[in-house]
Amino acid sequence: MRIEIWSDFACPFCYIGKRRLEKALDAFEHRDEVEVNYRSFELDPGAPRDSESSIYELLAVKYGLSLQQAQESNQNVAQQAKAEGLSYHFDTMIPTNTFDAHRLMHYAAEHGKAKEMSERLFRAYFTDSLHIGDHGVLQNLAEETGLAGHMVKAMLEQDDYAEAVREDESEARKLGIRGVPFVVIKGKFAVSGAQPVEIFQAALRRAWEDQA
Secondary structure: OEEEEEEOOOOHHHHHHHHHHHHHHHOOOOHHHOEEEEEEOOOOOOOOOOOOOOHHHHHHHHHOOOHHHHHHHHHHHHHHHHHOOOOOOHHHOOOOOOHHHHHHHHHHHHOOOHHHHHHHHHHHHHOOOOOOOOHHHHHHHHHHOOOOHHHHHHHHHOOOOHHHHHHHHHHHHHOOOOOOOEEEEOOOEEEEOOOOHHHHHHHHHHHHHHHO
16 A cells, blocks of 8 residues: 655654654554655745755744744744654754755665655754755765765766656645645545644555555
C-alpha cells in the first residue's frame, strides 16, 4: 500500500505530521506492506537562499503580526512539537529557500535513503539550526545518511532533479493541494494537515480495508 507525503522542510507542521504518521504506522499491523514516498512542496518558492531576517521577522511581515505575536505563535508550535518528541529552536533557525533540499531528497530516494534523508533535513532545520539551503551543509547531511558526498556535490552544482521537484509540485496543484503536510494513501484517501495520530490510524485502516 502506497503512501505519498507532500511536505516542505521549512514547514513546522510537516515535521509534526510526519512524526504522527510514523506513530500511526508503528501501530499498524500491516506496516511491512506499506511504502512511503516523500513528495516536494515549497511553501515559499521565492524565498532567498540567504536571509538577514529572523523567522519571527519573516512571519510578522507575512501574516501582519507584531514581533511578539510571531514569537508567541511559534512558542505554541514548539510545544506541539515537543509533545511528539521533537525539539524546535526558532530563535536560532536559519530561514532559507528549500528547493535544493528537495532536489537532494529526490537524489536520496533514488539511492534508497529517502527515509533517512527526510528525517535528517527536518532535524537539521528545526533542531540543529543548520542552513539547509547551503550546498556544503547539504553535502554533509547527505554523507551522514550514507550517501557519497562528492556525488551529491556534483549533483547540486547542476540542475539534477529540478524537474522531479517541479513535477511533484505540479501534481500537487492538480490535486488541489494548497497547504502541507498533505498525505495521500493508496491514491484515494487524503489526510490534510498535522492531524492527530488517531486520524492517521483511521485513514490507514480504511485504505487497507478498501484494498482488501
